[in-house]
Amino acid sequence: VEAQDGDAISVLMEPLHPADIADYLEQIDDSARSRLLSVWKGGVDGDVLSELEESLREGVIDGLEPQELASAVRDLETDDVVDLLEDMGAEQQGAVLEALDDADRVAVEQSLSYPEESAGRLMQREVVMAPQHWKVGQAIDFLRNEDDLPDDFYHVVLTDPRMKPVGYVTLGKLLGSRRDTDLSEIVEDSFRTFRVDQDEGDVAYAFNQYHLISAPVVDADERLVGIITIDDAMAVLDEEHEEDILRLAGVGEGSLSDKVIETTKRRFPWLAVNLVTAILASLVIAQFEDVIAQFVALAVLMPIVASMGGNAGTQSLTVAVRAIATKDLTGSNVWRVIRREVLVGLVNGLIFAVVMGVVGVLWFGSPVLGAVIGVAMVVNLVIAGLAGTVIPVALEKLGVDPALASGAFVTTVTDVVGFFAFLGLAAMVLL
Amino acid sequence: VEAQDGDAISVLMEPLHPADIADYLEQIDDSARSRLLSVWKGGVDGDVLSELEESLREGVIDGLEPQELASAVRDLETDDVVDLLEDMGAEQQGAVLEALDDADRVAVEQSLSYPEESAGRLMQREVVMAPQHWKVGQAIDFLRNEDDLPDDFYHVVLTDPRMKPVGYVTLGKLLGSRRDTDLSEIVEDSFRTFRVDQDEGDVAYAFNQYHLISAPVVDADERLVGIITIDDAMAVLDEEHEEDILRLAGVGEGSLSDKVIETTKRRFPWLAVNLVTAILASLVIAQFEDVIAQFVALAVLMPIVASMGGNAGTQSLTVAVRAIATKDLTGSNVWRVIRREVLVGLVNGLIFAVVMGVVGVLWFGSPVLGAVIGVAMVVNLVIAGLAGTVIPVALEKLGVDPALASGAFVTTVTDVVGFFAFLGLAAMVLL
Known part of the structure; x- marks a missing residue:
């Protein structure tokens, strides 16, 4: 074609x-x-x-x-x-x-x-409004005679004489009420307004949290300037999720149709950070060259401890980042969540310590090596649970997007702690 | 209080x-x-x-x-x-x-x-409907006289005599049109219906893609049985995202208020899979014990190659999983995406190869070691790009959720390839 x-x-x-x-x-x-x-x-x-x-x-x-x-x-x-x-x-x-x-x-x-990604950018200016003292019949006649209604609208916004929105009426209620009913009698109690400079992410969160369909936007003087509809809020929610998921993986924004060069540039910084992290971990290993030279089994087993810690840390961190985004992780429950993550790390650590202890004995015939890897595993999984929660919470407090930055910090911690605990214990016990 | x-x-x-x-x-x-x-x-x-x-x-x-x-x-x-x-x-x-x-x-x-997570579970049964031959005035009178209207509704669904939905009219159009207008003249062209047994994820996707506000649900005989509204679709979209992000991290479903035991149980399987993966990688390392015993620097540097591969693989994999979820990655562009990911891996690999080559020389004073780690880096990042795209696409084809299972496979590949390439090359060159 x-x-x-x-x-x-x-x-x-x-x-x-x-x-x-x-x-x-x-x-x-x-x-x-x-x-x-x-x-x-x-x-x-x-x-x-x-x-x-x-x-x-x-x-x-x-x-x-x-x-x-x-x-x-x-x-x-x-x-x-x-x-x-x-x-x-x-x-x-x-x-x-x-x-x-x-x-x-x-x-x-x-x-x-208005600033980028604000409610002011998201709203449409076409608002259907009526004075708050009108009756249902007046509103219906007004709508019938108005040529230029927006394509989609779900509410009539009621305003006071100074154009401040004071409530809204659903079209369903309007249609279902008698003509002599006051509009103020049938307003919805879920009414919420946004300010032009509010972040679009907060707007999307509120739409989802309070099941809003549309909501008026007001300027600094509380005058009605536009309306945001749920389909736009849903699109923002979708974008925010996409950003979170991609940032967690260190991908940055971008899309499938980006070129090789753009994509390379976007991914490079995260890999560069990871290289620094990895070199830090290597420096820890380098401190124990002597032990490794005598017991090569340590080199064989050490990535296991680091890898398990990294994974456990990522688990805690993802839960924390997600809960921060949905405003479920707040000052009132942060200590409870940290305690839980540490305990989960402890329990999983104990189980895997036993497993790895057995593996150590069977594979290398050394109960001491088995015990060393077991203890290192417990230590690293506990630290992983702690770091995986504390780091994103702290970054959020500092105003840094936890989705973007937590991963590098958490894996640094788990790598360093993992190698240090395993090789350090081995040095103490085996040398 | x-x-x-x-x-x-x-x-x-x-x-x-x-x-x-x-x-x-x-x-x-x-x-x-x-x-x-x-x-x-x-x-x-x-x-x-x-x-x-x-x-x-x-x-x-x-x-x-x-x-x-x-x-x-x-x-x-x-x-x-x-x-x-x-x-x-x-x-x-x-x-x-x-x-x-x-x-x-x-x-x-x-x-x-109806099956769990189907359109049938998501819909509400309270539907406002009208015969397709009605006029605007008839519909308005009907609504005014109906006592039991749903709390929120945005459309009147038009049905044929066999209760099959044939279109819908927004309340805004209904209010803005003359009483003698035929309803069929003012139907929306964006009309879509869902079947009771359709997956709720597909429903949410369609709401977001086509900016739907509400959509009728039909049974196997195409008779109208309910209606889904956008706020429910938005909630599903939010849940699906949450599932994706948590599955990618191997966390499984669950919530912040789960207890320690439940959380431990949920996270355990992924850590167990990771342990098997890590042991596999260790087995690769074990093949090279002799080289490591002679050149302990190899033990110091080898985690760097694996870690960089793991990160690059996670980047590719996250992009692929996300694109599969949003239906942006399809048969028509999969080869283009794979080619791009491999090329991105190659370019980043070459840059980091140079960096690590220099680090190898400066740290260990060995140009040969620098070259070995550089080459291993290029190989592993290319493989990471390939595996990070091919594995989720293949899992999706096999009917396995790529968000759940890709991570373990991809890191296995990058660990094994990373250690094998680095230690294997070192053995060939240094011994």
Whole structure:
């Protein structure tokens, strides 16, 4: 299909959801994509652009004529326009802004003035609101006569005369109530507002925690300036999870369609940190060269202790990082969690100490070696539980993202402690 | 406050959202919780129970009288009742079911007959529907006269005479249209239905991908049986992420309030697998005891190669597992991704080979040792990129959850390859 020009592609793409078209564009390779886009003129509309991942969006936008881009963008809600503009060069931004209605342009420019990843960037400006003293009938008549309602809205926000939101009414309640009911009688009690400068992660957390569907956004004077809907909050939640999982693995942000060089650059820092960590551990080993030279079995067994500690530490650390992200790990239960992790390390350590003791005896015929590795195992697993919880909690207190930095610290601790405990004990007992 | 009896607690708790009350109950320790609950009679209502994590819910439910439990549960939507019943013993289940209206009981029992973690369990039975031939005015009058509307609903589902859903209308469109408009004129084109037996993870994925707010659920005969709303889908998405992140770390499911014994049991299997892996690696080292005995520097440096490989492998593996979960890694781009990961491993390997070569020379004054560790580093990072992508993809094809099992396989590969490449090369060159 791609080789030939034609409207055939439009016919094929037409029934697809914009999100699926975007996924398809992401999965084909670069040359196929540029051929497809050059043939499929005008096919990429604003919805598809919104769904594309950022690294590709730039390239696709570059390939569009300013008018194509402007017409693609005109039908989007303001939050989606803001999302697109964030990635554009100054020239493209100007072209898009010019294509918008005056009112939309002002709204978009104002949104762009809020910090990145804030509620102000996430919200859409199209809000359906009504004065708090209205009755159901007035609100329904108002909605029926209003031409320019947003595509999706779920609440009517009630405001006081100074535009401060004071509550909201679900459309379901509005439809189910008598026309002479006061709107203030049927407001929802789950009402919450966000401030324009609040972090989008906190917004997503609150949507999930309180089962919100939409929530008004207010500026510093508590005036209503926009509304955030749950689908945007869900997308943020998804992104935050992705960041957490990738940071824990030391991958950084990025996507499957990144090039080799970009990906290498992103992964390099973590590996470099790990190299320093590993060399630190090696320095510990180097202190015991004499013992190892006499008992080579130590060299054979020592990675086991370090590896078990690293794994146990990663377990504790992941639980802690996740619990910090979901606000489940707080000052009131941190000591209980630390105690639990240490006890878990102790119990698992004792079990594996027995196992490794037996292995040591069977393999090397040395009960002493078995005892040494067993004790080192217990020590390292206890330390792993301790470090795996304390380090992320401390980093969080210091304002460092625990998902990003904990891994390196925890494995350093478990490597150093593991090698030191095992080889140090061996030196004391065997020499 | 806790020491004294009284309604003081109710006054304190009253303004809190049920989700916050549940979080508070989760964070205090066991004895404080049971004291609080024994004093705060009747305080825990159905909403709080729904928000509690499963491991605590059982205990709290056990502490309630059957009547308290029944009254707590009566106001919940059917999906929340189902969620609660899943955790109860047969006796409690019976008490709750008896407390429900006949219609609700039948609905709940039917939902329980669907497989766990299916759309059928997730949906609520309270659906607002209308025949497809109705006009806007008829629908509005119907809604106004209906006493028992669900708490939250966002769409009116249109059905054909055989109860098959054929589309839906947003309440916003309903309110904004003239009374004589046909409902079929204002249906949304984003309409999607799910089948009762579909996996809840797929449902959550579709909600996020297609920005759905609610979606009807149909049985095997395509008849409408319920509706899933985005807040439930968001909760599932959150859970699935949590599972992925915990499985990647070998932690298994579980929560912060689990006891030491439960936690130990959950973490033990992964550590046991890791022990086998580590012993395998040790067996490789044991093959080279002679070389190590002569050149103890090898014992000092060998963990560095393995550790770098393990980290690089974890990076590739996390990206692959995440991309499989979001359906971004498919047959059409798997070879491109594998090629990229291998090339990234090669480039990073070459850089670190140079670094380690220099370290080898400076530390041990041996250019040969530097070269050996450099080459081993390149080999191991390339293999790490390959294994980190191929193993999760293969596990997924075999129907095994890649998040759960990939880690052990990948680190086995990088450990074995790392030690073998380094010590094997050293044996060839140095002996």
